[in-house]
Amino acid sequence: MRIVVIGGGAGGLELASKLGKKTNAKNLRDQVQVTLIDQNDTHLWKPLLHEVATGALDSGVDAVSYRAQAHNCGFDFQLGKVININRDEQKIELAPLINSDKEVVLKTRYVQYDYVVFALGSITNDFNVEGISENCIFLDKPSQAMRFHKELLESLLTLDETLKTEPDASLTISIVGAGATGVELSAELFHAVEVLKVYGLSRLTDSHLKVNLIEAGPRILPALPDRISANASFELSALGVQVMTNTRVVKGQADGFVKDDGVLIASDMMVWAAGVKAPDFMQNIGGLETNRVNQLLVKPTLQTLTDDHVFAIGDCASLPLDPNGVTPADGRQRMVPPTAQAAHQMASLAYKNLTSIILSHSPESEPLKSFKYKDYGSLVSLSHYSTVGSLMGGLTKGSMMIEGRLARVMYVSLYRMHQLALFGFFKMILITISGHINKVIRPRLKLH
Numbered sequence: 449m450r451i452v453v454i455g456g457g458a459g460g461l462e463l464a465s466k467l468g469k470k471t472n473a474k475n476l477r478d479q480v481q482v483t484l485i486d487q488n489d490t491h492l493w494k495p496l497l498h499e500v501a502t503g504a505l506d507s508g509v510d511a512v513s514y515r516a517q518a519h520n521c522g523f524d525f526q527l528g529k530v531i532n533i534n535r536d537e538q539k540i541e542l543a544p545l546i547n548s549d550k551e552v553v554l555k556t557r558y559v560q561y562d563y564v565v566f567a568l569g570s571i572t573n574d575f576n577v578e579g580i581s582e583n584c585i586f587l588d589k590p591s592q593a594m595r596f597h598k599e600l601l602e603s604l605l606t607l608d609e610t611l612k613t614e615p616d617a618s619l620t621i622s623i624v625g626a627g628a629t630g631v632e633l634s635a636e637l638f639h640a641v642e643v644l645k646v647y648g649l650s651r652l653t654d655s656h657l658k659v660n661l662i663e664a665g666p667r668i669l670p671a672l673p674d675r676i677s678a679n680a681s682f683e684l685s686a687l688g689v690q691v692m693t694n695t696r697v698v699k700g701q702a703d704g705f706v707k708d709d710g711v712l713i714a715s716d717m718m719v720w721a722a723g724v725k726a727p728d729f730m731q732n733i734g735g736l737e738t739n740r741v742n743q744l745l746v747k748p749t750l751q752t753l754t755d756d757h758v759f760a761i762g763d764c765a766s767l768p769l770d771p772n773g774v775t776p777a778d779g780r781q782r783m784v785p786p787t788a789q790a791a792h793q794m795a796s797l798a799y800k801n802l803t804s805i806i807l808s809h810s811p812e813s814e815p816l817k818s819f820k821y822k823d824y825g826s827l828v829s830l831s832h833y834s835t836v837g838s839l840m841g842g843l844t845k846g847s848m849m850i851e852g853r854l855a856r857v858m859y860v861s862l863y864r865m866h867q868l869a870l871f872g873f874f875k876m877i878l879i880t881i882s883g884h885i886n887k888v889i890r891p892r893l894k895l896h
């Protein structure tokens with residue numbers, strides 16, 4: 449049996465690692481081949497991207513090599529960008545692999561499957577607003593975060609020099625979208641300036657950095673409870689972030705964002721983090737049903753509506769929160785949110801269901817299980833200044849707001865759970881220790 453996982457992100461890499469280990473443990477490698485396909489050589493947990501963007505995290509240190517992980521866990525890895533699926537012939541099409549000199553390294557390839565899991569995540573949705581893709585940086589992948597980091601360092605270096613003669617000079621960074629990405633990035637930017645001051649850019653102060661956080665809705669962090677949103681808004685304003693709610697951007701241009709009243713929000717650097725969609729090539733891919741943001745519609749078993757041999761998990765899957773599909777009182781159907789927490793939970797269920805399929809002729813097999821999303825709450829890191837969020841269910845019996853050190857520990861633990869799923873307990877502890885050692889021996893910010 450051939451199981452192919454497309455996308456080695458928060459959900460896909462956990463799934464491929466667990467399936468690989470399982471087939472090894474059961475001596476099934478001759479009968480079951482697990483293959484992971486990703487367009488990159490390395491994996492970086494996406495919620496860390498805003499830290500890469502500001503230099504708080506060195507992606508070179510935290511990235512996981514797919515080939516090494518494949519070797520350690522017993523799955524195969526194929527480097528390549530998936531562009532299509534042929535369901536009649538049960539094969540996946542990979543685009544030719546082109547290097548930076550525009551040479552073809554590998555021609556078009558096809559990978560056969562018996563079961564395939566789409567786990568290729570999401571990209572930023574610019575909602576076709578004019579000038580956004582040309583003028584803004586998106587934080588979808590490490591290369592974009594690194595590009596932002598490079599531009600930020602160069603701009604701050606220039607600013608530090610300019611301040612010699614123009615003490616009122618400043619750098620303005622505008623971020624559209626006040627979800628977790630926009631909020632976390634805003635706070636990290638102030639931390640970056642604080643640290644760079646120590647590393648030689650001594651003329652910089654907080655007042656030379658202007659950050660506009662622009663949100664069309666009435667409050668920031670719209671997916672989180674009011675009080676968390678209010679708390680985060682207060683903390684950001686105290687840092688110096690200009691929080692602009694009820695502000696609709698209709699255009700992006702080289703010198704800033706244009707609002708719906710025609711006024712320009714002048715900006716030196718522009719980030720768009722206003723929503724997500726699955727990649728455009730996913731729309732009705734292979735005749736499968738997708739929604740308006742290109743996500744594959746799945747059943748509670750995480751199989752697509754029309755093909756039981758095709759699963760989808762994480763940001764590229766669309767599943768109602770209520771397994772019976774009942775619409776809540778306000779008429780809007782709530783969906784499983786596009787978060788790392790949901791991708792992790794979906795990977796766990798896909799693992800159980802695929803294991804049942806693998807073992808379907810043995811007494812250990814069970815009927816496929818249905819996905820039930822457990823919301824453990826949401827946490828937002830305001831860099832080293834604060835962490836705010838809520839914990840749900842379990843011990844708290846409802847929702848409980850937390851902040852400060854406890855919230856920081858819970859925030860970090862989401863990443864630790866991801867590492868636990870990838871590497872097991874012992875390696876996860878070693879990685880945690882080496883992270884603390886790195887904090888002592890490496891600069892507090894990536895400086896190049």
Ligand SMILES: Cc1cc2nc3c(=O)[nH]c(=O)nc-3n(C[C@H](O)[C@H](O)[C@H](O)COP(=O)(O)OP(=O)(O)OC[C@H]3O[C@@H](n4cnc5c(N)ncnc54)[C@H](O)[C@@H]3O)c2cc1C
Pocket residue numbers: 454455456457458459460485486487488491493494495496497498528529530531567568569570587588628629727761762763764786787788789790791827
């Ligand atoms: C800056 C930022 C901060 C965030 N913070 C949080 C947070 O604090 N908490 C939280 O729960 N969530 C957070 N999220 C959301 C979270 O990162 C995603 O929900 C989660 O990563 C989705 O997991 P996934 O497995 O579906 O996809 P991803 O983790 O995005 O992985 C998708 C993988 O598919 C690969 N891929 C894509 N297209 C192709 C293709 N055509 N062919 C081959 N491979 C492909 C990609 O290279 C990638 O490795 C954040 C997101 C961002 C951008």
